[in-house]
Amino acid sequence: xxxxxxxxxxxxxxxxxxxxxxxxxxxxxxxxxxxxxxxxxxxxxxxxxxxxxxxxxxxxxxxxxxxxxxxxxxxxxxxxxxxxxxxxxxxxxxxxxxxxxxxxxxxxxxxxxxxxxxxxxxxxxxxxxxxxxxxxxxxxxxxxxxxxxxxxxxxxxxxxxxxxxxxxxxxxxxxxxxxxxxxxxxxxxxxxxxxxxxxxxxxxxxxxxxxxxxxxxxxxxxxxxxxxxxxxxxxxxxxxxxxxxxxxxxxxxxxxxxxxxxxxxxxxxxxx
Amino acid sequence: xxxxxxxxxxxxxxxxxxxxxxxxxxxxxxxxxxxxxxxxxxxxxxxxxxxxxxxxxxxxxxxxxxxxxxxxxxxxxxxxxxxxxxxxxxxxxxxxxxxxxxxxxxxxxxxxxxxxxxxxxxxxxxxxxxxxxxxxxxxxxxxxxxxxxxxxxxxxxxxxxxxxxxxxxxxxxxxxxxxxxxxxxxxxxxxxxxxxxxxxxxxxxxxxxxxxxxxxxxxxxxxxxxxxxxxxxxxxxxxxxxxxxxxxxxxxxxxxxxxxxxxxx
Amino acid sequence: xxxxxxxxxxxxxxxxxxxxxxxxxxxxxxxxxxxxxxxxxxxxxxxxxxxxxxxxxxxxxxxxxxxxxxxxxxxxxxxxxxxxxxxxxxxxxxxxxxxxxxxxxxxxxxxxxxxxxxxxxxxxxxxxxxxxxxxxxxxxxxxxxxxxxxxxxxxxxxxxxxxxxxxxxxxxxxxxxxxxxxxxxxxxxxxxxxxxxxxxxxxxxxxxxxxxxxxxxxxxxxxxxxxxxxxxxxxxxxxxxxxxxxxxxxxxxxxxxxxxxxxxxx
Ligand SMILES: Nc1ncnc2c1ncn2[C@@H]1O[C@H](COP(=O)(O)OP(=O)(O)OP(=O)(O)O)[C@@H](O)[C@H]1O
Ligand SMILES: [Mg+2]
Numbered sequence: 001x002x003x004x005x006x007x008x009x010x011x012x013x014x015x016x017x018x019x020x021x022x023x024x025x026x027x028x029x030x031x032x033x034x035x036x037x038x039x040x041x042x043x044x045x046x047x048x049x050x051x052x053x054x055x056x057x058x059x060x061x062x063x064x065x066x067x068x069x070x071x072x073x074x075x076x077x078x079x080x081x082x083x084x085x086x087x088x089x090x091x092x093x094x095x096x097x098x099x100x101x102x103x104x105x106x107x108x109x110x111x112x113x114x115x116x117x118x119x120x121x122x123x124x125x126x127x128x129x130x131x132x133x134x135x136x137x138x139x140x141x142x143x144x145x146x147x148x149x150x151x152x153x154x155x156x157x158x159x160x161x162x163x164x165x166x167x168x169x170x171x172x173x174x175x176x177x178x179x180x181x182x183x184x185x186x187x188x189x190x191x192x193x194x195x196x197x198x199x200x201x202x203x204x205x206x207x208x209x210x211x212x213x214x215x216x217x218x219x220x221x222x223x224x225x226x227x228x229x230x231x232x233x234x235x236x237x238x239x240x241x242x243x244x245x246x247x248x249x250x251x252x253x254x255x256x257x258x259x260x261x262x263x264x265x266x267x268x269x270x271x272x
Numbered sequence: 273x274x275x276x277x278x279x280x281x282x283x284x285x286x287x288x289x290x291x292x293x294x295x296x297x298x299x300x301x302x303x304x305x306x307x308x309x310x311x312x313x314x315x316x317x318x319x320x321x322x323x324x325x326x327x328x329x330x331x332x333x334x335x336x337x338x339x340x341x342x343x344x345x346x347x348x349x350x351x352x353x354x355x356x357x358x359x360x361x362x363x364x365x366x367x368x369x370x371x372x373x374x375x376x377x378x379x380x381x382x383x384x385x386x387x388x389x390x391x392x393x394x395x396x397x398x399x400x401x402x403x404x405x406x407x408x409x410x411x412x413x414x415x416x417x418x419x420x421x422x423x424x425x426x427x428x429x430x431x432x433x434x435x436x437x438x439x440x441x442x443x444x445x446x447x448x449x450x451x452x453x454x455x456x457x458x459x460x461x462x463x464x465x466x467x468x469x470x471x472x473x474x475x476x477x478x479x480x481x482x483x484x485x486x487x488x489x490x491x492x493x494x495x496x497x498x499x500x501x502x503x504x505x506x507x508x509x510x511x512x513x514x515x516x517x518x519x520x521x522x523x524x525x526x527x528x529x530x531x532x533x534x535x536x537x
Numbered sequence: 538x539x540x541x542x543x544x545x546x547x548x549x550x551x552x553x554x555x556x557x558x559x560x561x562x563x564x565x566x567x568x569x570x571x572x573x574x575x576x577x578x579x580x581x582x583x584x585x586x587x588x589x590x591x592x593x594x595x596x597x598x599x600x601x602x603x604x605x606x607x608x609x610x611x612x613x614x615x616x617x618x619x620x621x622x623x624x625x626x627x628x629x630x631x632x633x634x635x636x637x638x639x640x641x642x643x644x645x646x647x648x649x650x651x652x653x654x655x656x657x658x659x660x661x662x663x664x665x666x667x668x669x670x671x672x673x674x675x676x677x678x679x680x681x682x683x684x685x686x687x688x689x690x691x692x693x694x695x696x697x698x699x700x701x702x703x704x705x706x707x708x709x710x711x712x713x714x715x716x717x718x719x720x721x722x723x724x725x726x727x728x729x730x731x732x733x734x735x736x737x738x739x740x741x742x743x744x745x746x747x748x749x750x751x752x753x754x755x756x757x758x759x760x761x762x763x764x765x766x767x768x769x770x771x772x773x774x775x776x777x778x779x780x781x782x783x784x785x786x787x788x789x790x791x792x793x794x795x796x797x798x799x800x801x802x803x
Binding site: 327330332349350351352356358360364365375376379380407 | 702703706712723
């Protein structure tokens with residue numbers, strides 16, 4: 001550097017290595033602190049009698065409850081049922097929602113015919129249909145999967161339609177001017193260009209499928225995390241309820257992060 | 273009034289998650305006459321620190337060292353004596369053209385009715401009459417830039433800091449806006465710091481042109497432009513003008529190549 | 538962008554084609570439903586028929602019963618939703634503006650945001666009983682997290698250059714808040730409001746179905762218990778229609794808040 005001496009002169013005192021390390025990981029450190037703080041406050045509030053731990057639980061009481069449930073195999077059972085139902089409902093929603101979305105986005109006729117139903121069902125609290133599903137399918141997995149599927153499929157469908165229709169006209173025109181055919185335009189331009197909005201739909205769909213599974217289990221099942229919360233709640237076993245709620249929360253976080261990971265992989269060209 | 277004195281100015285950006293700081297402006301010294309206000313253009317390769325320098329003059333960026341004086345007083349922050357035309361234009365998308373032009377006046381104690389009236393006048397001045405009720409997203413890039421110019425002029429600053437204000441305009445409008453700017457400058461005798469990439473524009477408008485080096489930006493040369501005023505378009509074809517252009521071009525070319533890593537500095 | 542040339546799809550490009558085709562398609566569906574149910578191709582106890590559904594609806598409207606339940610559901614929703622707005626917007630603004638506060642609360646917020654909070658219903662009943670407050674609390678929990686998270690995102694996406702520009706013209710902190718941060722974040726807040734309304738409606742219905750004392754959810758449960766499919770379908774469709782109206786309303790609010798944003802994720 002030409003004026004090296006001058007450059008050194010303006011350098012402020014370098015922060016120590018520890019401070020720099022902290023600065024780099026500040027979001028993670030503070031975030032973890034936030035979680036820890038929450039649990040500490042919860043524990044302390046119970047210990048100091050601010051809240052009644054028999055009603056509002058206490059982290060230290062969750063551990064034995066979790067151990068008991070695990071030892072009896074109950075925890076694993078409900079988690080696996082919920083995961084299976086989620087996987088079924090979500091996969092079905094993807095298999096139906098994305099192709100249908102592309103069809104609707106691509107063909108005006110299909111869009112016009114289906115549009116009223118899609119929008120109506122998208123905005124409807126579909127959980128309300130669960131008594132009908134029980135009438136149709138009985139109590140258990142088919143009903144739960146149906147509710148999860150229905151809640152998840154519409155945001156996916158609608159976002160896919162939006163994605164396809166908002167691909168820049170100039171891109172399609174450019175492809176056509178190079179001689180691309182409809183199918184090629186679809187595969188090489190519309191499909192990749194619409195992926196960001198499709199992923200927004202996928203993110204919503206994960207959340208809504210989980211709502212569908214858990215709520216479906218609360219009402220129309222004899223197994224799964226939602227059922228477990230209702231079951232233990234009915235017996236006023238608060239620590240057990242919290243254990244299952246924690247499982248539900250963790251499931252939500254893990255599944256959302258997985259989608260984000262996939263999104264980051266597939267959409268690396270997108271700059272934030 | 274409005275005399276700017278920049279002495280040995282250093283501006284350094286701290287990069288988060290980086291061990292090294294980035295020196296954007298290095299040991300920059302320049303004095304601008306305040307009465308009558310001087311028109312100085314700054315040219316230099318992309319990324320050399322021109323915008324940073326302007327922001328520092330407005331007090332939006334803290335210098336690492338050096339002095340920045342306006343009429344002998346150090347700059348502590350933005351003040352009513354200065355207004356910036358931002359390179360990014362920075363219009364508020366939820367405000368109409370007229371309300372965007374009013375924006376600057378709202379912090380300077382101008383009564384609402386008067387704001388409207390003044391804004392209307394400047395909207396007209398930049399040739400946007402009829403677009404008062406439009407939103408920024410309904411305008412072209414060049415029209416948006418003109419709104420940014422009107423917003424800055426409307427607060428009657430003694431010092432006008434303009435960062436590539438005509439960058440998105442077509443060549444003709446650009447020249448006409450340049451003439452218009454000179455007319456306003458002539459009337460109100462502001463001190464103007466004008467960043468541009470257009471050499472002809474710099475020569476046509478300025479009393480002096482400052483050439484900056486590639487980053488970190490230092491003063492490479494200061495060229496006084498001794499063309500008679502008032503100037504008209506004809507001056508662009510004079511020999512003197514062409515000489516200036518050749519001289520500036522030579523100075524800039526070295527730096528541009530350096531900044532693109534085409535030659536070892 | 539669609540692939541087809543305008544000539545080939547000309548019928549569908551006519552003005553009004555969208556509405557016409559949509560209406561026809563709905564009418565066709567209703568006709569089909571009536572035929573299948575009316576001819577008992579599928580047992581109408583399972584799917585009812587449009588005529589029976591309308592009849593059940595007329596009965597309900599006549600007996601005043603519907604209005605009572607509607608009022609209850611509306612009150613619960615309003616209570617929970619207004620409370621969530623009052624808490625969520627200031628919190629989101631603060632956590633968006635103060636970077637460190639944002640880091641601190643981010644994982645906790647994200648966890649609650651990602652989890653199906655309706656699952657807390659059994660606990661809430663234990664805490665608050667089966668009255669209107671527990672049901673409003675479910676709405677509150679449903680709506681508050683989308684609003685906080687989106688408000689935070691809105692503040693974080695305010696362009697630094699807007700703030701810089703305002704400072705340059707002499708804006709104070711309080712000006713920054715009212716003239717830049719709030720209007721800049723408004724579109725995102727509105728997105729949060731839209732998502733929150735959706736979750737809130739699900740919350741009302743789920744809570745009422747669970748507690749089964751009063752409200753539209755209770756109507757649904759009662760119809761199911763009485764094997765009254767006509768009424769069951771009517772109430773579910775009514776709830777869906779209300780959800781649809783709320784969505785449309787919040788979408789237009791969102792568009793009004795940001796006329797410069799054309800595309801939005803739904
Ligand atoms: N906020 C910032 N944080 C970190 N670095 C910055 C910041 N703003 C600018 N820089 C860096 O400072 C240098 C100078 O930037 P500046 O915007 O002043 O250049 P410029 O001369 O205006 O360029 P251009 O002609 O392209 O507008 C660049 O290397 C840029 O990367
Ligand atoms: Mg610049």
